[in-house]
Amino acid sequence: MNFDWSWTLTWEIMPRLLWATANTLLAAGAGYAIALVGGLIFALAQRAAFGPIRWAVREFVEFIRSTPLVLQIFFVFYVAPQFGIQLSPWTSGLLAIGLHYSAYLSEVYRGGLEAVPRGQWEACRAINMSARDTYFRIIIPQALVPAVPGMGNYLVGILKDTPMLSVIGVMELMHAANSIGSEHYRYLEPFTLVGLIFFLISLPTAGLVKLLERRLRLGLGL
Template sequence: MTFDWTAAWDALPQLLDGLVVALWATVLGYVLALVLGLAFALLRRTERAWLRLPVGFVVEFIRSTPLLVQLFFLFFVLPAVGIELSPLATGAIGLGVHYATYTSEVYRAGIDGVPAGQWEAAKSLSLSRGRTWTRVVLPQAVPRVVPALGNYAIAMFKDTPQLTVVTVAEVLSVVKAVGAQNFRYLELITVAGVLYLAAALLIAWPVRALERRYRKETA
Protein backbone atom coordinates (compact mmCIF):
# COMPACT_ATOMS: atom_id res chain seq x y z
CA MET A 1 0.00 0.00 0.00
CA THR A 2 1.41 3.40 -1.01
CA PHE A 3 1.01 6.51 1.11
CA ASP A 4 -1.53 8.87 -0.46
CA TRP A 5 -0.40 12.39 0.41
CA THR A 6 -3.52 13.86 -1.16
CA ALA A 7 -5.79 11.89 1.16
CA ALA A 8 -3.70 12.96 4.14
CA TRP A 9 -3.81 16.62 3.12
CA ASP A 10 -7.56 16.53 2.44
CA ALA A 11 -8.26 15.07 5.89
CA LEU A 12 -5.97 17.50 7.73
CA PRO A 13 -8.57 20.26 8.35
CA GLN A 14 -11.01 17.81 9.92
CA LEU A 15 -8.25 16.24 11.99
CA LEU A 16 -7.19 19.68 13.20
CA ASP A 17 -10.77 20.38 14.24
CA GLY A 18 -10.72 17.13 16.18
CA LEU A 19 -7.44 18.15 17.81
CA VAL A 20 -8.99 21.42 18.97
CA VAL A 21 -11.86 19.48 20.56
CA ALA A 22 -9.36 17.15 22.28
CA LEU A 23 -7.43 20.13 23.63
CA TRP A 24 -10.62 21.75 24.91
CA ALA A 25 -11.59 18.55 26.70
CA THR A 26 -8.10 18.40 28.20
CA VAL A 27 -8.14 22.02 29.39
CA LEU A 28 -11.61 21.78 30.93
CA GLY A 29 -10.90 18.39 32.48
CA TYR A 30 -7.55 19.54 33.83
CA VAL A 31 -8.99 22.60 35.55
CA LEU A 32 -11.62 20.38 37.15
CA ALA A 33 -8.96 17.86 38.20
CA LEU A 34 -6.85 20.57 39.86
CA VAL A 35 -9.75 22.06 41.83
CA LEU A 36 -11.50 18.82 42.73
CA GLY A 37 -8.22 17.08 43.53
CA LEU A 38 -7.36 19.78 46.06
CA ALA A 39 -10.81 19.46 47.60
CA PHE A 40 -10.37 15.69 47.88
CA ALA A 41 -6.95 16.12 49.49
CA LEU A 42 -8.24 18.57 52.08
CA LEU A 43 -11.38 16.57 52.88
CA ARG A 44 -9.31 13.41 53.40
CA ARG A 45 -7.34 15.24 56.08
CA THR A 46 -10.34 16.51 58.01
CA GLU A 47 -10.97 15.24 61.53
CA ARG A 48 -14.64 14.69 60.67
CA ALA A 49 -14.93 10.99 59.94
CA TRP A 50 -18.34 11.40 58.29
CA LEU A 51 -16.58 13.46 55.58
CA ARG A 52 -13.15 11.81 55.47
CA LEU A 53 -14.31 8.20 55.09
CA PRO A 54 -16.87 8.67 52.26
CA VAL A 55 -14.47 10.90 50.33
CA GLY A 56 -11.71 8.34 50.77
CA PHE A 57 -14.00 5.61 49.47
CA VAL A 58 -15.04 7.67 46.44
CA VAL A 59 -11.42 8.51 45.58
CA GLU A 60 -10.29 4.89 45.81
CA PHE A 61 -13.33 3.65 43.88
CA ILE A 62 -12.80 6.07 40.99
CA ARG A 63 -9.07 5.48 40.89
CA SER A 64 -9.55 1.71 40.86
CA THR A 65 -12.05 1.60 38.00
CA PRO A 66 -11.31 2.22 34.30
CA LEU A 67 -11.91 5.65 32.80
CA LEU A 68 -13.82 3.99 29.98
CA VAL A 69 -16.38 2.54 32.41
CA GLN A 70 -16.81 5.93 34.04
CA LEU A 71 -17.42 7.60 30.68
CA PHE A 72 -20.06 5.01 29.81
CA PHE A 73 -21.74 5.65 33.16
CA LEU A 74 -21.84 9.42 32.65
CA PHE A 75 -23.10 9.21 29.08
CA PHE A 76 -25.51 6.27 29.15
CA VAL A 77 -26.62 5.84 32.78
CA LEU A 78 -27.11 9.41 34.01
CA PRO A 79 -29.74 10.23 31.33
CA ALA A 80 -31.85 7.42 32.82
CA VAL A 81 -32.15 9.51 36.01
CA GLY A 82 -32.75 12.77 34.17
CA ILE A 83 -29.18 14.09 33.93
CA GLU A 84 -28.15 14.68 30.34
CA LEU A 85 -24.76 16.09 29.35
CA SER A 86 -23.32 17.03 26.00
CA PRO A 87 -20.56 14.76 24.67
CA LEU A 88 -17.85 17.35 25.35
CA ALA A 89 -19.14 18.03 28.87
CA THR A 90 -19.27 14.29 29.53
CA GLY A 91 -15.70 13.87 28.33
CA ALA A 92 -14.36 16.83 30.30
CA ILE A 93 -16.12 15.80 33.50
CA GLY A 94 -15.08 12.18 33.08
CA LEU A 95 -11.44 13.13 32.58
CA GLY A 96 -11.54 15.72 35.35
CA VAL A 97 -13.09 13.51 38.01
CA HIS A 98 -10.90 10.54 37.10
CA TYR A 99 -7.67 12.52 37.26
CA ALA A 100 -8.77 14.42 40.36
CA THR A 101 -8.20 11.20 42.30
CA TYR A 102 -4.57 11.23 41.15
CA THR A 103 -3.95 14.94 41.67
CA SER A 104 -5.35 14.59 45.19
CA GLU A 105 -2.48 12.22 45.99
CA VAL A 106 -0.01 14.70 44.53
CA TYR A 107 -1.45 17.46 46.71
CA ARG A 108 -1.30 15.12 49.71
CA ALA A 109 2.40 14.50 49.11
CA GLY A 110 3.02 18.23 48.89
CA ILE A 111 1.13 18.91 52.11
CA ASP A 112 2.98 16.13 53.91
CA GLY A 113 6.23 17.71 52.74
CA VAL A 114 5.57 20.95 54.63
CA PRO A 115 7.86 20.89 57.70
CA ALA A 116 6.12 20.21 61.01
CA GLY A 117 7.64 23.41 62.38
CA GLN A 118 5.45 25.43 60.01
CA TRP A 119 2.32 23.94 61.51
CA GLU A 120 3.63 24.57 65.02
CA ALA A 121 4.54 28.16 64.17
CA ALA A 122 1.05 28.81 62.82
CA LYS A 123 -0.46 27.33 65.97
CA SER A 124 1.79 29.43 68.21
CA LEU A 125 0.64 32.55 66.35
CA SER A 126 -2.99 31.54 67.04
CA LEU A 127 -3.82 31.44 63.36
CA SER A 128 -7.20 29.96 62.53
CA ARG A 129 -7.31 26.65 60.69
CA GLY A 130 -8.41 28.40 57.52
CA ARG A 131 -5.60 30.96 57.63
CA THR A 132 -3.09 28.23 58.44
CA TRP A 133 -4.06 26.41 55.27
CA THR A 134 -4.33 29.45 52.98
CA ARG A 135 -1.39 31.51 54.30
CA VAL A 136 1.10 28.91 55.51
CA VAL A 137 0.56 25.38 54.24
CA LEU A 138 -0.79 25.61 50.69
CA PRO A 139 1.60 28.38 49.53
CA GLN A 140 4.44 26.01 50.42
CA ALA A 141 2.84 22.74 49.35
CA VAL A 142 1.47 23.62 45.92
CA PRO A 143 4.70 24.93 44.31
CA ARG A 144 6.43 21.70 45.30
CA VAL A 145 4.01 19.59 43.27
CA VAL A 146 3.50 21.80 40.20
CA PRO A 147 5.78 19.65 37.97
CA ALA A 148 3.96 16.46 38.99
CA LEU A 149 0.60 18.11 38.34
CA GLY A 150 1.82 19.19 34.93
CA ASN A 151 2.64 15.62 33.98
CA TYR A 152 -1.00 14.70 34.50
CA ALA A 153 -1.98 17.26 31.86
CA ILE A 154 0.05 15.28 29.34
CA ALA A 155 -1.45 11.98 30.52
CA MET A 156 -4.95 13.42 30.32
CA PHE A 157 -4.44 14.61 26.76
CA LYS A 158 -3.24 11.14 25.74
CA ASP A 159 -6.45 9.70 27.19
CA THR A 160 -8.71 11.88 25.02
CA PRO A 161 -9.02 9.17 22.30
CA GLN A 162 -11.17 7.26 24.78
CA LEU A 163 -13.77 10.02 24.46
CA THR A 164 -14.72 8.62 21.08
CA VAL A 165 -16.97 6.14 22.95
CA VAL A 166 -19.18 9.04 24.06
CA THR A 167 -19.25 10.55 20.54
CA VAL A 168 -16.85 13.42 21.25
CA ALA A 169 -15.57 14.55 17.84
CA GLU A 170 -11.87 14.38 18.73
CA VAL A 171 -9.07 13.14 16.48
CA LEU A 172 -9.77 9.42 16.67
CA SER A 173 -13.47 9.99 16.01
CA VAL A 174 -12.54 11.94 12.88
CA VAL A 175 -10.22 9.12 11.78
CA LYS A 176 -13.05 6.62 12.11
CA ALA A 177 -15.57 8.83 10.33
CA VAL A 178 -13.34 9.84 7.42
CA GLY A 179 -11.81 6.37 7.18
CA ALA A 180 -15.26 4.86 6.74
CA GLN A 181 -15.61 7.00 3.61
CA ASN A 182 -12.24 6.73 1.89
CA PHE A 183 -10.67 3.70 3.63
CA ARG A 184 -7.30 5.49 3.77
CA TYR A 185 -6.58 4.51 7.36
CA LEU A 186 -2.80 4.49 6.88
CA GLU A 187 -2.75 8.17 6.02
CA LEU A 188 -5.35 9.11 8.64
CA ILE A 189 -3.66 7.26 11.50
CA THR A 190 -0.26 8.63 10.50
CA VAL A 191 -1.43 12.24 10.45
CA ALA A 192 -3.38 11.73 13.68
CA GLY A 193 -0.27 10.32 15.34
CA VAL A 194 1.80 13.30 14.23
CA LEU A 195 -0.82 15.71 15.57
CA TYR A 196 -1.00 13.90 18.91
CA LEU A 197 2.80 13.95 19.16
CA ALA A 198 3.06 17.65 18.31
CA ALA A 199 0.35 18.61 20.81
CA ALA A 200 1.83 16.42 23.56
CA LEU A 201 5.26 18.00 23.04
CA LEU A 202 3.68 21.44 23.17
CA ILE A 203 2.03 20.60 26.49
CA ALA A 204 5.23 19.02 27.80
CA TRP A 205 7.37 22.09 27.11
CA PRO A 206 6.05 24.29 29.98
CA VAL A 207 5.98 21.24 32.27
CA ARG A 208 9.69 20.63 31.67
CA ALA A 209 10.38 24.34 32.17
CA LEU A 210 8.64 24.22 35.55
CA GLU A 211 10.64 21.15 36.54
CA ARG A 212 13.92 22.90 35.71
CA ARG A 213 12.86 26.03 37.59
CA TYR A 214 11.87 24.03 40.65
CA ARG A 215 15.17 22.13 40.64
CA LYS A 216 17.08 25.43 40.55
CA GLU A 217 15.05 26.88 43.42
CA THR A 218 15.58 23.81 45.61
CA ALA A 219 19.27 23.32 44.73
Protein backbone atom coordinates in the same frame (compact mmCIF):
# COMPACT_ATOMS: atom_id res chain seq x y z
CA MET B 1 1.35 -5.43 1.41
CA ASN B 2 1.90 -2.15 -0.27
CA PHE B 3 2.88 1.13 1.23
CA ASP B 4 1.63 4.19 -0.59
CA TRP B 5 1.17 7.40 1.28
CA SER B 6 -1.34 9.73 -0.33
CA TRP B 7 -0.33 13.36 0.02
CA THR B 8 -3.53 14.43 -1.66
CA LEU B 9 -5.57 12.79 1.07
CA THR B 10 -3.21 14.19 3.70
CA TRP B 11 -3.86 17.78 2.60
CA GLU B 12 -7.56 17.11 2.15
CA ILE B 13 -8.13 15.81 5.69
CA MET B 14 -5.76 18.20 7.43
CA PRO B 15 -8.33 20.96 8.16
CA ARG B 16 -10.71 18.43 9.71
CA LEU B 17 -7.96 16.99 11.87
CA LEU B 18 -6.81 20.41 12.99
CA TRP B 19 -10.38 21.29 13.92
CA ALA B 20 -10.55 18.07 15.92
CA THR B 21 -7.21 18.93 17.53
CA ALA B 22 -8.81 22.08 18.89
CA ASN B 23 -11.53 19.93 20.41
CA THR B 24 -8.96 17.58 21.90
CA LEU B 25 -7.12 20.50 23.45
CA LEU B 26 -10.36 21.93 24.75
CA ALA B 27 -11.35 18.60 26.30
CA ALA B 28 -7.94 18.11 27.88
CA GLY B 29 -7.75 21.71 29.08
CA ALA B 30 -11.25 21.88 30.53
CA GLY B 31 -10.97 18.39 32.02
CA TYR B 32 -7.68 19.33 33.61
CA ALA B 33 -9.11 22.54 35.03
CA ILE B 34 -11.87 20.51 36.68
CA ALA B 35 -9.28 18.05 37.97
CA LEU B 36 -7.05 20.79 39.41
CA VAL B 37 -9.87 22.14 41.54
CA GLY B 38 -11.57 18.79 42.22
CA GLY B 39 -8.29 17.18 43.22
CA LEU B 40 -7.60 19.94 45.74
CA ILE B 41 -11.07 19.54 47.22
CA PHE B 42 -10.57 15.76 47.51
CA ALA B 43 -7.12 16.21 49.04
CA LEU B 44 -8.30 18.74 51.62
CA ALA B 45 -11.43 16.70 52.42
CA GLN B 46 -9.18 13.78 53.26
CA ARG B 47 -7.67 15.92 56.00
CA ALA B 48 -11.03 17.06 57.38
CA ALA B 49 -11.52 16.97 61.12
CA PHE B 50 -14.78 15.02 60.72
CA GLY B 51 -13.92 11.33 60.36
CA PRO B 52 -16.82 10.16 58.18
CA ILE B 53 -15.98 12.81 55.54
CA ARG B 54 -12.37 11.66 55.44
CA TRP B 55 -13.48 8.07 55.10
CA ALA B 56 -16.12 8.73 52.41
CA VAL B 57 -13.80 10.82 50.24
CA ARG B 58 -10.94 8.34 50.68
CA GLU B 59 -13.17 5.46 49.51
CA PHE B 60 -14.59 7.50 46.63
CA VAL B 61 -11.09 8.37 45.40
CA GLU B 62 -10.01 4.72 45.69
CA PHE B 63 -13.11 3.64 43.78
CA ILE B 64 -12.47 6.05 40.91
CA ARG B 65 -8.81 5.07 40.71
CA SER B 66 -9.67 1.39 40.64
CA THR B 67 -12.22 1.47 37.81
CA PRO B 68 -11.65 2.18 34.09
CA LEU B 69 -12.16 5.66 32.71
CA VAL B 70 -14.26 4.29 29.85
CA LEU B 71 -16.69 2.77 32.31
CA GLN B 72 -17.00 6.08 34.14
CA ILE B 73 -17.66 7.90 30.87
CA PHE B 74 -20.39 5.39 29.94
CA PHE B 75 -21.86 5.66 33.40
CA VAL B 76 -22.21 9.42 33.29
CA PHE B 77 -23.55 9.40 29.72
CA TYR B 78 -25.82 6.34 29.64
CA VAL B 79 -26.72 5.58 33.26
CA ALA B 80 -27.16 9.07 34.71
CA PRO B 81 -30.19 9.81 32.45
CA GLN B 82 -32.03 6.97 34.22
CA PHE B 83 -31.77 9.09 37.34
CA GLY B 84 -33.02 12.13 35.49
CA ILE B 85 -29.62 13.66 34.77
CA GLN B 86 -29.45 14.24 31.02
CA LEU B 87 -26.09 15.59 29.87
CA SER B 88 -24.65 16.26 26.43
CA PRO B 89 -21.69 14.14 25.27
CA TRP B 90 -19.34 17.05 25.89
CA THR B 91 -20.60 17.74 29.40
CA SER B 92 -20.63 14.05 30.34
CA GLY B 93 -17.16 13.56 28.90
CA LEU B 94 -15.62 16.53 30.68
CA LEU B 95 -17.33 15.60 33.94
CA ALA B 96 -16.13 11.99 33.77
CA ILE B 97 -12.56 12.73 32.73
CA GLY B 98 -12.33 15.68 35.14
CA LEU B 99 -13.54 13.55 38.04
CA HIS B 100 -11.26 10.69 37.07
CA TYR B 101 -8.20 12.91 37.07
CA SER B 102 -9.35 14.71 40.22
CA ALA B 103 -8.86 11.41 42.01
CA TYR B 104 -5.33 11.05 40.67
CA LEU B 105 -4.39 14.68 41.30
CA SER B 106 -5.72 14.50 44.85
CA GLU B 107 -3.04 11.88 45.52
CA VAL B 108 -0.37 14.17 44.05
CA TYR B 109 -1.58 17.06 46.22
CA ARG B 110 -1.72 14.77 49.24
CA GLY B 111 1.93 13.86 48.76
CA GLY B 112 2.81 17.54 48.41
CA LEU B 113 0.85 18.49 51.53
CA GLU B 114 2.50 15.74 53.54
CA ALA B 115 5.92 16.90 52.38
CA VAL B 116 5.45 20.27 54.16
CA PRO B 117 7.28 20.00 57.50
CA ARG B 118 5.21 19.90 60.68
CA GLY B 119 7.08 22.95 61.93
CA GLN B 120 5.30 25.06 59.31
CA TRP B 121 1.91 24.16 60.79
CA GLU B 122 3.19 24.89 64.26
CA ALA B 123 4.59 28.26 63.20
CA CYS B 124 1.15 29.16 61.82
CA ARG B 125 -0.42 28.17 65.09
CA ALA B 126 2.13 30.16 67.06
CA ILE B 127 1.13 33.33 65.19
CA ASN B 128 -2.50 32.34 65.65
CA MET B 129 -3.41 32.00 61.97
CA SER B 130 -6.82 30.74 60.91
CA ALA B 131 -7.01 27.27 59.34
CA ARG B 132 -7.92 28.86 56.01
CA ASP B 133 -4.95 31.23 55.94
CA THR B 134 -2.69 28.43 57.11
CA TYR B 135 -3.68 26.31 54.11
CA PHE B 136 -3.93 28.91 51.41
CA ARG B 137 -1.09 31.26 52.37
CA ILE B 138 1.48 28.93 53.91
CA ILE B 139 0.94 25.23 53.30
CA ILE B 140 -0.46 24.99 49.75
CA PRO B 141 2.16 27.29 48.14
CA GLN B 142 4.86 25.05 49.60
CA ALA B 143 3.02 21.84 48.72
CA LEU B 144 2.70 22.92 45.10
CA VAL B 145 6.40 22.81 44.27
CA PRO B 146 6.97 19.09 44.92
CA ALA B 147 3.56 18.40 43.32
CA VAL B 148 4.31 20.07 39.97
CA PRO B 149 6.15 17.14 38.30
CA GLY B 150 3.29 14.76 39.18
CA MET B 151 0.73 17.32 38.04
CA GLY B 152 2.60 17.64 34.74
CA ASN B 153 2.53 13.88 34.19
CA TYR B 154 -1.23 13.85 34.56
CA LEU B 155 -1.58 16.79 32.17
CA VAL B 156 0.06 14.67 29.48
CA GLY B 157 -1.99 11.72 30.74
CA ILE B 158 -5.33 13.49 30.39
CA LEU B 159 -4.38 14.62 26.89
CA LYS B 160 -3.68 11.04 25.86
CA ASP B 161 -6.94 9.84 27.45
CA THR B 162 -9.16 12.26 25.53
CA PRO B 163 -9.68 9.66 22.73
CA MET B 164 -11.82 7.79 25.26
CA LEU B 165 -14.40 10.52 24.82
CA SER B 166 -14.91 9.34 21.23
CA VAL B 167 -16.92 6.41 22.60
CA ILE B 168 -19.78 8.75 23.42
CA GLY B 169 -19.38 10.75 20.24
CA VAL B 170 -17.23 13.71 21.23
CA MET B 171 -15.63 14.92 18.01
CA GLU B 172 -12.02 14.83 19.15
CA LEU B 173 -8.98 13.68 17.15
CA MET B 174 -9.54 9.94 17.39
CA HIS B 175 -13.20 10.21 16.50
CA ALA B 176 -12.37 12.44 13.51
CA ALA B 177 -9.64 10.10 12.27
CA ASN B 178 -11.96 7.12 12.55
CA SER B 179 -14.70 8.83 10.55
CA ILE B 180 -12.21 9.93 7.92
CA GLY B 181 -10.95 6.36 7.68
CA SER B 182 -14.38 4.88 7.13
CA GLU B 183 -15.31 7.55 4.58
CA HIS B 184 -12.18 7.12 2.46
CA TYR B 185 -11.45 3.46 3.22
CA ARG B 186 -7.96 4.57 4.21
CA TYR B 187 -6.64 4.53 7.75
CA LEU B 188 -2.90 4.96 7.28
CA GLU B 189 -2.91 8.72 6.78
CA PRO B 190 -5.47 9.79 9.42
CA PHE B 191 -4.11 7.57 12.19
CA THR B 192 -0.48 8.42 11.43
CA LEU B 193 -1.31 12.10 11.53
CA VAL B 194 -3.18 11.69 14.81
CA GLY B 195 -0.13 10.02 16.34
CA LEU B 196 2.08 12.79 15.06
CA ILE B 197 -0.22 15.51 16.41
CA PHE B 198 -0.36 13.90 19.86
CA PHE B 199 3.42 13.57 19.90
CA LEU B 200 3.90 17.20 18.88
CA ILE B 201 1.65 18.37 21.69
CA SER B 202 2.89 16.04 24.45
CA LEU B 203 6.57 16.60 23.95
CA PRO B 204 6.71 20.36 24.55
CA THR B 205 4.17 20.03 27.39
CA ALA B 206 6.65 17.98 29.41
CA GLY B 207 9.32 20.62 28.79
CA LEU B 208 6.96 23.41 29.79
CA VAL B 209 6.15 21.65 33.04
CA LYS B 210 9.86 21.47 33.88
CA LEU B 211 10.19 25.16 33.14
CA LEU B 212 7.17 25.94 35.30
CA GLU B 213 8.63 23.99 38.20
CA ARG B 214 11.86 25.95 38.01
CA ARG B 215 10.00 29.25 37.74
CA LEU B 216 7.84 28.36 40.71
CA ARG B 217 10.86 27.46 42.83
CA LEU B 218 12.53 30.75 41.95
CA GLY B 219 9.33 32.75 42.47
CA LEU B 220 8.82 31.28 45.92
CA GLY B 221 12.46 31.77 46.81
CA LEU B 222 12.98 28.06 47.48
